[in-house]
Amino acid sequence: MAVSTRRLQKELAEIKNQGTPVGIQLLSAENFQEWHLSLEVLGDTVFAGEVFCLRFRFDNQYPISSPAVQFVVDDKWKAPTHPHVYTNGHICASILGNEWSPVLSVISVCVTLQSMLASCKKKELPPGNDRYVRHAPDNPKKTRFEYDDDTV
Amino acid sequence: MSSADEYSDDEIDYYDEDDEGMLVDDDESASEMELDNFSEGASKKKIYEVDYESLSQAEVEKQMKSDVDSITSIFGVAEDVAPLLLRHFDWNKEKLIEKYMDNAATVSVAAGIAPPEKAPRRPAASGGRLHSSSQSSKESLIGPRRSSRRTASAATKSSKSKVLERVTPQVHNESFVCPICFDDTQTEFLSLVCDHKFCKSCWAAYIESKVKTEAESWIACMAEDCDVVAPDNFVKQVLTGDQRTWERFHELLVRHYVSHRPDLKYCPYPSCTYTVSCSITRASLATQVPIVTCGNSTTHKFCFGCNIDSDHRPVICAVAKMWLQKCHDDSETANWIKSNTKECSKCQSTIEKNGGCNHMTCKKCKYEFCWVCMGPWSEHGTSWYNCNRYDEKASKDARDAQSRSRASLERYLHYYNRWANHEQSKKLSVELYAKTEKKMEEMQMTSELSWIEVQFMKKAVDEVIKCRTTLMWTYGMAYYLESGNEKELYEDNQRDLERAVEDLSELIESPLDPEVIKTLRQKVTDRTVYVTKRNEIVLEDTARGFLEGRWAWNVPVAGLD
Ligand SMILES: [Zn+2]
Ligand SMILES: [Zn+2]
Ligand SMILES: [Zn+2]
Ligand SMILES: [Zn+2]
Ligand SMILES: [Zn+2]
Ligand SMILES: [Zn+2]
Numbered sequence: 001m002a003v004s005t006r007r008l009q010k011e012l013a014e015i016k017n018q019g020t021p022v023g024i025q026l027l028s029a030e031n032f033q034e035w036h037l038s039l040e041v042l043g044d045t046v047f048a049g050e051v052f053c054l055r056f057r058f059d060n061q062y063p064i065s066s067p068a069v070q071f072v073v074d075d076k077w078k079a080p081t082h083p084h085v086y087t088n089g090h091i092c093a094s095i096l097g098n099e100w101s102p103v104l105s106v107i108s109v110c111v112t113l114q115s116m117l118a119s120c121k122k123k124e125l126p127p128g129n130d131r132y133v134r135h136a137p138d139n140p141k142k143t144r145f146e147y148d149d150d151t152v
Numbered sequence: 153m154s155s156a157d158e159y160s161d162d163e164i165d166y167y168d169e170d171d172e173g174m175l176v177d178d179d180e181s182a183s184e185m186e187l188d189n190f191s192e193g194a195s196k197k198k199i200y201e202v203d204y205e206s207l208s209q210a211e212v213e214k215q216m217k218s219d220v221d222s223i224t225s226i227f228g229v230a231e232d233v234a235p236l237l238l239r240h241f242d243w244n245k246e247k248l249i250e251k252y253m254d255n256a257a258t259v260s261v262a263a264g265i266a267p268p269e270k271a272p273r274r275p276a277a278s279g280g281r282l283h284s285s286s287q288s289s290k291e292s293l294i295g296p297r298r299s300s301r302r303t304a305s306a307a308t309k310s311s312k313s314k315v316l317e318r319v320t321p322q323v324h325n326e327s328f329v330c331p332i333c334f335d336d337t338q339t340e341f342l343s344l345v346c347d348h349k350f351c352k353s354c355w356a357a358y359i360e361s362k363v364k365t366e367a368e369s370w371i372a373c374m375a376e377d378c379d380v381v382a383p384d385n386f387v388k389q390v391l392t393g394d395q396r397t398w399e400r401f402h403e404l405l406v407r408h409y410v411s412h413r414p415d416l417k418y419c420p421y422p423s424c425t426y427t428v429s430c431s432i433t434r435a436s437l438a439t440q441v442p443i444v445t446c447g448n449s450t451t452h453k454f455c456f457g458c459n460i461d462s463d464h465r466p467v468i469c470a471v472a473k474m475w476l477q478k479c480h481d482d483s484e485t486a487n488w489i490k491s492n493t494k495e496c497s498k499c500q501s502t503i504e505k506n507g508g509c510n511h512m513t514c515k516k517c518k519y520e521f522c523w524v525c526m527g528p529w530s531e532h533g534t535s536w537y538n539c540n541r542y543d544e545k546a547s548k549d550a551r552d553a554q555s556r557s558r559a560s561l562e563r564y565l566h567y568y569n570r571w572a573n574h575e576q577s578k579k580l581s582v583e584l585y586a587k588t589e590k591k592m593e594e595m596q597m598t599s600e601l602s603w604i605e606v607q608f609m610k611k612a613v614d615e616v617i618k619c620r621t622t623l624m625w626t627y628g629m630a631y632y633l634e635s636g637n638e639k640e641l642y643e644d645n646q647r648d649l650e651r652a653v654e655d656l657s658e659l660i661e662s663p664l665d666p667e668v669i670k671t672l673r674q675k676v677t678d679r680t681v682y683v684t685k686r687n688e689i690v691l692e693d694t695a696r697g698f699l700e701g702r703w704a705w706n707v708p709v710a711g712l713d
Contacts, residue, residue: 003332003333003335003353003354003357006333006334006335007332007333007334010334061357061361063332064332064354064357064358064361065361065365099377101374101375101376101377101378102332102350102354102358102374103331103332103374103375103376104376
């Protein structure tokens with residue numbers, strides 16, 4: 001069995017047994033290539049009342065290599081307006097790139113992103129959003145983000 | 153093997169004899185040159201050559217080892233530790249010694265040889281929710297300037313243990329399960345000094361991915377935010393049974409070392425692991441062209457001073473680079489003039505007329521203009537299909553600008569076409585060698601000449617190809633040379649070489665006449681000697697011109713006054 005399959009089975013079992021953290025829900029996990037989770041920021045934040053959908057894509061190198069993670073943008077969902085989230089749903093977060101560690105999991109990524117949104121004081125688009133979105137690859141992992149901003 | 157000349161491979165002690173530097177006077181070497189000693193090379197360094205040495209990977213590793221040994225003995229640290237310290241400081245020994253003497257503990261953490269001692273835990277945040285503490289401390293994990301995994305903070309440390317708690321199943325000493333793969337059939341677990349335990353198979357997959365996919369030799373622990381780095385022996389232990397990844401890892405270490413040494417350069421040819429050592433200064437690139445050849449193959453010729461992976465003598469790096477850039481930028485425009493198209497007077501993109509109507513609209517910028525006068529269409533009123541504005545100012549200006557750019561383009565094409573022609577001929581050299589070999593076999597059969605005796609043909613081809621390279625670059629240089637006496641003399645030499653090369657080239661490509669093989673041999677040999685002489689003259693005179701500051705340029709050249 002591929003390591004990625006065994007690992008995702010394990011994560012799925014854990015989610016089913018222990019549930020998900022508050023504000024995070026598993027929407028779909030029909031296979032071991034792509035999962036969807038919903039994300040909500042609780043409490044008094046600029047995103048109060050908004051629900052977002054995260055799409056995870058795994059290759060068979062997971063968890064040695066990071067999953068491709070983005071916010072779903074379609075008729076039903078939209079991306080949060082945040083200085084590290086592009087309007088096409090791509091996320092500039094170092095744990096999805098050079099800070100990825102194989103001990104991280106789908107849930108820990110969700111928790112991290114939830115906290116990224118929670119600490120946001122002002123809804124703002126990333127600088128150069130339009131230019132990025134126009135040229136962005138389909139898979140956000142193909143983008144080399146520069147983690148060059150200290151203020152979340 | 154040390155070699156400043158691709159033909160002098162067997163002269164190892166060559167450099168010790170000659171330390172007079174660049175200004176060796178070797179006027180005679182060309183005239184003394186005979187076909188038979190082409191392959192032996194001249195015994196003196198030529199004015200257009202530089203001193204250098206080729207090093208195998210093992211030889212570079214020896215140099216690295218001596219740095220490691222000296223650090224090991226100065227600091228009294230373990231053998232595994234010194235390489236990481238040196239790598240962290242990009243092999244700058246002085247800086248490492250200074251910083252380490254100043255604060256060994258901080259340096260050790262930064263260099264990934266020790267985990268931060270007792271990282272103070274952050275007080276847990278508000279509590280209540282399952283992941284609150286991990287959440288609050290993990291803000292620093294995302295997006296923003298997370299310099300790198302090499303700078304851990306207390307906050308991220310505690311967050312990591314949280315995440316670990318979540319993903320890791322209960323750790324019983326007797327039945328540890330790897331927190332990455334959860335494969336309970338794994339029995340071998342390894343950890344770095346930080347004690348983060350993972351199974352060997354996950355370590356192997358991780359290191360392989362770092363080394364092969366990311367070309368990374370700085371391999372941090374797999375635990376989140378752990379900055380402890382795997383020393384060579386650990387990598388070796390994990391990669392037992394994967395010799396190729398281990399070798400690639402080693403190559404990456406050597407590359408890293410070489411890239412931080414100004415006197416070393418890694419051979420740019422694919423899958424070559426040789427290094428060249430050359431101590432040429434930046435400033436001397438204004439007068440010298442440091443072409444070197446690695447000891448792996450005489451075809452691995454490259455410039456030590458710039459990124460051009462071939463012999464660009466006699467042109468100095470700055471001018472060679474300018475010329476290549478020009479060819480790259482203008483290739484589109486060059487095609488335009490050849491195919492008789494016109495260019496939009498607004499955005500300069502190429503327009504083709506493919507109908508009878510003179511009303512043209514540029515596909516790119518939507519500028520509308522008249523094909524006949526090149527003036528703006530808006531001024532043509534209703535005189536459709538019939539231009540009567542040929543002499544109007546706007547139309548004239550547009551045409552003047554175009555003819556000016558045409559003239560400068562034609563000047564460029566003059567040099568470019570000759571450059572491209574030699575380049576094209578060079579590209580066909582593989583076929584020429586094959587054809588020549590056939591001819592040589594034929595000669596052997598139809599004459600009394602032995603295989604050794606028919607080698608004159610191959611030597612002629614070698615020489616033709618070498619000289620075409622020189623000629624190519626002389627055209628690149630001539631494009632930027634200010635007109636005047638010096639340029640005329642330069643072009644005389646260039647022309648003499650070109651004629652000699654074309655003559656020889658024609659001779660070796662003409663059909664074989666068995667009757668006159670003896671005469672042919674004499675002729676080819678004579679012409680080869682002559683071509684060699686002409687090439688020497690071009691290379692030497694140009695090199696001398698650089699040293700004397702004789703060349704005047706029609707554009708500013710980087711690095712020259
Ligand atoms: Zn494992
Ligand atoms: Zn660790
Ligand atoms: Zn090489
Ligand atoms: Zn160069
Ligand atoms: Zn245009
Ligand atoms: Zn007109």
